[in-house]
Amino acid sequence: MATYKELQDAVEKVLSNPAARSSLQFNSATRERVFEVYVFSLLIRAVKQAKGNVVIKGINSGDNPNPIVFRGSPGHMSSRSQDFAYAECSLNGKEFEIHLGVQYVGTSKALHEVDVSIFDHDRAEQIRAEGILPSTRNLRVAIECKFYDSNLGVTLGRTFVGLISDLGGLKIKSFTSNGRSAGLADYFSKSDRPNPFFALSPLRPAVADRFVHSIEQDLRKWCSVY
């Protein structure tokens, strides 16, 4: 049983670290973007754990872009306005890409942003060459990333379920947050709904490992890894 004094001392220690002081200055948009990149990195871990290959690419500079640039707001897969980065992956002969903040044309023709997505590599090459918008036909994975909110409401779940219903036949659909919500957990408990991952954070390695293993297993199944 932790005592009040232990908790207060632990808080004090955290607040006295200069890195904590700089993090406290981030605005909500920055926190959301960082969480998305963290989830992106967990997908890379999942591909590597499945013995796949990963190369980080910049749309203009190619392999090993430096700095690594991600979209500050939803954008187009083919946009070359910045050297937007993505991860090119191969696993058991299947080639695919992990993207952040890309917009896809849904089956209803509406445009949807997917926080973290996996898309077929061949089709992505065509999309980039022709400068067109990707449809959901070759979209395999859609992951919603929601940064901690003291009031993570069921509405977020309904919105994501509505979104993925317009994204075609996804292999993986997950809702991730570093926060928790009993209401959302209930909402996602129905069998046909996306897998929820709450409290996803490097501060809770067991949760992060569970997420990576889950994605790894789904990727192994999709790519027929035996």
Next chain:
Amino acid sequence: MAENTQQALDELLNRLRRNNAQSVADEIARVVARGTTEEIEIKGAAKELSQRPLDPDEAFRVAVEMLVASIEPIVMKNHAMKVIEENMDTVTSIEWRQDFVEKSPIAPEGYEEISIPDSEGVEDLEKDLKKLVKLMGEA
């Protein structure tokens, strides 16, 4: 936890305000002031939801949870950098930039770009945050 949690909560908010983290302190104050809801049984009727204030222990727990959430992005970025670095030659930084279409009537200059400078002590901070999260689980 002990009866001194009200004092700890006040000290935490003051400390955040002194550290120029006014917005985090204000958000904690807003959430705590909003209270919580709980089911109450009304005689002869079905259960209804009712609003009630948080007690000091609950309020302190909410405040610490929000504090951790506000600080952990720098640890998340550190972890992401490590994974990305394993797949590259060198990485100096991660940045977020705005997308735009060439020849737009409004040029992208001035659009917000996000970059997070490297901070010393992130590894220590991660250890301290993990300890805090563990203590919260035990409190």
